[in-house]
Amino acid sequence: xxxHIAIDIGGTQLRAACYSSDKLSPTxxxxxxxxxxxxxPLERLxxxxxxxxxENQTVSxxxxxxxxxxxxxxxxxxxxxxIPGWENLPLCQLLEERFNTPAVIGNDANMAAxxxxxxxxxxxxxxxxxxxxxxxxxxxIIVDDRLLLGASGLAAEIGHVTIIxxxxxxGCGQRGHLEAIAAGPAIARWVEDRLSSGTASSLLNDxxxxxxxVSQAAKQGDELARQALETAGNFIxxxxxxxxxxxxxxxxxxxxxxxxxxGLILExxxxxxxxxxxxxxxxxxxxxxxxxxxxEAGLLGALTLxxxxxxx
Amino acid sequence: xxxHIAIDIGGTQLRAACYSSDKLSPTxxxxxxxxxxxxxPLERLxxxxxxxxxENQTVSxxxxxxxxxxxxxxxxxxxxxxIPGWENLPLCQLLEERFNTPAVIGNDANMAAxxxxxxxxxxxxxxxxxxxxxxxxxxxIIVDDRLLLGASGLAAEIGHVTIIxxxxxxGCGQRGHLEAIAAGPAIARWVEDRLSSGTASSLLNDxxxxxxxVSQAAKQGDELARQALETAGNFIxxxxxxxxxxxxxxxxxxxxxxxxxxGLILExxxxxxxxxxxxxxxxxxxxxxxxxxxxEAGLLGALTLxxxxxxx
Numbered sequence: 174x175x176x177h178i179a180i181d182i183g184g185t186q187l188r189a190a191c192y193s194s195d196k197l198s199p200t201x202x203x204x205x206x207x208x209x210x211x212x213x214p215l216e217r218l219x220x221x222x223x224x225x226x227x228e229n230q231t232v233s234x235x236x237x238x239x240x241x242x243x244x245x246x247x248x249x250x251x252x253x254x255x256i257p258g259w260e261n262l263p264l265c266q267l268l269e270e271r272f273n274t275p276a277v278i279g280n281d282a283n284m285a286a287x288x289x290x291x292x293x294x295x296x297x298x299x300x301x302x303x304x305x306x307x308x309x310x311x312x313x314i315i316v317d318d319r320l321l322l323g324a325s326g327l328a329a330e331i332g333h334v335t336i337i338x339x340x341x342x343x344g345c346g347q348r349g350h351l352e353a354i355a356a357g358p359a360i361a362r363w364v365e366d367r368l369s370s371g372t373a374s375s376l377l378n379d380x381x382x383x384x385x386x387v388s389q390a391a392k393q394g395d396e397l398a399r400q401a402l403e404t405a406g407n408f409i410x411x412x413x414x415x416x417x418x419x420x421x422x423x424x425x426x427x428x429x430x431x432x433x434x435x436g437l438i439l440e441x442x443x444x445x446x447x448x449x450x451x452x453x454x455x456x457x458x459x460x461x462x463x464x465x466x467x468x469e470a471g472l473l474g475a476l477t478l479x480x481x482x483x484x485x
Numbered sequence: 486x487x488x489h490i491a492i493d494i495g496g497t498q499l500r501a502a503c504y505s506s507d508k509l510s511p512t513x514x515x516x517x518x519x520x521x522x523x524x525x526p527l528e529r530l531x532x533x534x535x536x537x538x539x540e541n542q543t544v545s546x547x548x549x550x551x552x553x554x555x556x557x558x559x560x561x562x563x564x565x566x567x568i569p570g571w572e573n574l575p576l577c578q579l580l581e582e583r584f585n586t587p588a589v590i591g592n593d594a595n596m597a598a599x600x601x602x603x604x605x606x607x608x609x610x611x612x613x614x615x616x617x618x619x620x621x622x623x624x625x626i627i628v629d630d631r632l633l634l635g636a637s638g639l640a641a642e643i644g645h646v647t648i649i650x651x652x653x654x655x656g657c658g659q660r661g662h663l664e665a666i667a668a669g670p671a672i673a674r675w676v677e678d679r680l681s682s683g684t685a686s687s688l689l690n691d692x693x694x695x696x697x698x699v700s701q702a703a704k705q706g707d708e709l710a711r712q713a714l715e716t717a718g719n720f721i722x723x724x725x726x727x728x729x730x731x732x733x734x735x736x737x738x739x740x741x742x743x744x745x746x747x748g749l750i751l752e753x754x755x756x757x758x759x760x761x762x763x764x765x766x767x768x769x770x771x772x773x774x775x776x777x778x779x780x781e782a783g784l785l786g787a788l789t790l791x792x793x794x795x796x797x
Contacts, residue, residue, distance in 0.1 A: 242766070300636045314731075316628055323733020324612045324770060333763050334727040337650065345763040415646040419626075419731070421635020451645050451657040454554070454563075458636060 176227045179475035180237045184255025191225040201225040214256050235276040236479030238284035238471035245326040248278050277478045284474030286313020289426045291477040293465030298424040305429035310352040351412045355405040357384030364401045372397050388434040403441045410445020417455050428464030488539045491787035492549045496567025503537040513537040526568050547588040548791030550596035550783035557638040560590050589790050596786030598625020601738045603789040605777030612734040617741035622664040663724045667717040669696030676713045700746040715753040722757020729767050740776030
């Protein structure tokens with residue numbers, strides 16, 4: 174029996190799971206807080222890996238999903254948002270030395286794409302686009318059965334494409350990016366702007382507004398909330414259309430908190446795609462799915478990475 | 486000695502060349518008009534191939550660059566603009582039966598990208614973006630040493646991405662696409678609009694304005710012409726930035742008539758890329774080149790396709 178360990182590194186929690194053979198349910202899964210006054214995040218991560226290690230067994234590879242940009246070739250975390258000190262951290266090398274087993278790393282949105290493609294909603298598709306919409310918009314792209322990484326592993330930043338030149342400020346410092354227009358905070362801000370100019374809504378007594386509250390209000394029939402999701406969905410669909418013209422995929426998988434609004438966001442996306450596509454042929458074999466996994470997509474992507482690891 | 490034949494199919498002319506072994510200069514190159522009252526384009530193509538066929542030799546494969554969308558898997562031209570009757574034409578099968586040798590096909594912008602990557606400005610790069618700017622804007626993308634095709638071969642329509650929502654009408658029927666804002670006709674229209682509102686320019690007596698005339702006037706110091714290229718370059722750079730965030734390439738190769746304006750268009754593109762990129766790391770290893778080949782890029786891409794052909 175072979176074992177692989179998958180790790181999902183977040184600013185809030187660290188998760189580790191051990192999987193045997195080709196199973197999808199872990200033999201062991203543990204999660205702990207990333208930060209603690211008693212120990213550093215790296216010490217905590219090492220102890221966590223130790224705690225899911227199969228007794229008296231070897232582990233073929235450790236796969237890691239990390240937040241922020243990573244140098245996948247050298248196995249270095251370039252900068253992990255929300256983990257102080259994790260800059261240019263040669264994490265794979267440190268773990269390889271400590272555990273004497275190969276360690277491979279990818280960024281968390283890419284790993285979620287890989288997980289959805291290998292085991293989830295995108296299974297069986299050769300060309301797939303994965304988009305996660307929550308506080309930010311990220312994603313991953315499968316081209317001809319391979320994850321699109323780019324020369325330095327910085328590819329697939331699909332939330333950082335300009336939709337409205339000189340539009341709203343994005344977290345990255347640029348303007349008018351999809352993330353600045355259609356991620357959770359932008360949806361909440363859109364509603365707040367209209368509330369402050371007097372539009373009626375059940376959300377009026379619920380300020381500051383959150384994307385989650387907008388989603389709940391929309392489900393209960395609130396018109397302003399419904400319009401907010403429709404507006405975001407329209408822009409997401411416009412961006413999707415560009416990606417469809419560029420990648421000609423057969424599946425689009427949508428995950429992240431905002432996607433939990435279901436049809437209230439997916440229908441506007443789909444409608445917008447139909448409206449903006451240049452040639453209906455692009456839609457002939459294209460399906461749009463909700464992600465099969467929630468939080469665990471990244472873990473399953475890291476597992477895929479570990480299972481695909483071949484020594485050079 | 487092995488031989489390959491490469492074909493470039495255009496609405497105006499058909500070109501065919503025969504290449505020996507791994508040579509880049511053809512042993513024979515012929516071009517004829519696509520249309521003629523005496524014979525159909527297909528008959529003309531077959532005669533043309535016959536005329537470059539090496540005497541008493543076998544040809545390992547025929548590679549074709551075709552305008553418009555093609556079904557690369559089945560070898561079918563879906564619709565060739567400007568060649569009446571060429572709809573759903575199973576060209577590869579027809580040629581294979583006629584010449585008893587394998588025939589492989591790709592669309593012309595993709596083939597030009599392949600030619601520039603294999604033999605031209607993009608040589609040695611694993612991740613490359615090729616954009617051709619002339620009457621339209623097209624391109625091709627190399628991802629990890631492979632041409633991005635998409636599920637039905639419709640990928641890499643990089644001129645058909647929305648830059649200005651609800652912007653100028655594009656030839657494809659949609660609005661605000663890069664092609665509608667920054668291709669040759671858009672550059673000419675931008676100048677004409679300003680001429681008609683009284684802006685001074687050497688182009689005033691040169692109407693209707695063409696992109697070529699704008700380029701020449703800009704080279705001679707005409708301020709309005711220079712601004713026109715700067716405006717187009719800024720939008721092209723904005724689109725490029727999106728592609729850089731998505732593909733993280735190490736080379737961008739720019740071809741087509743408009744690129745012959747040299748620095749007058751390439752510098753605004755480069756400046757815009759620096760302005761809009763979300764993280765300077767994307768530019769660390771990125772170079773922007775003018776295309777090495779003009780018209781012959783498509784032929785060299787078709788040659789690459791033919792040389793890479795392996796029977797299944």
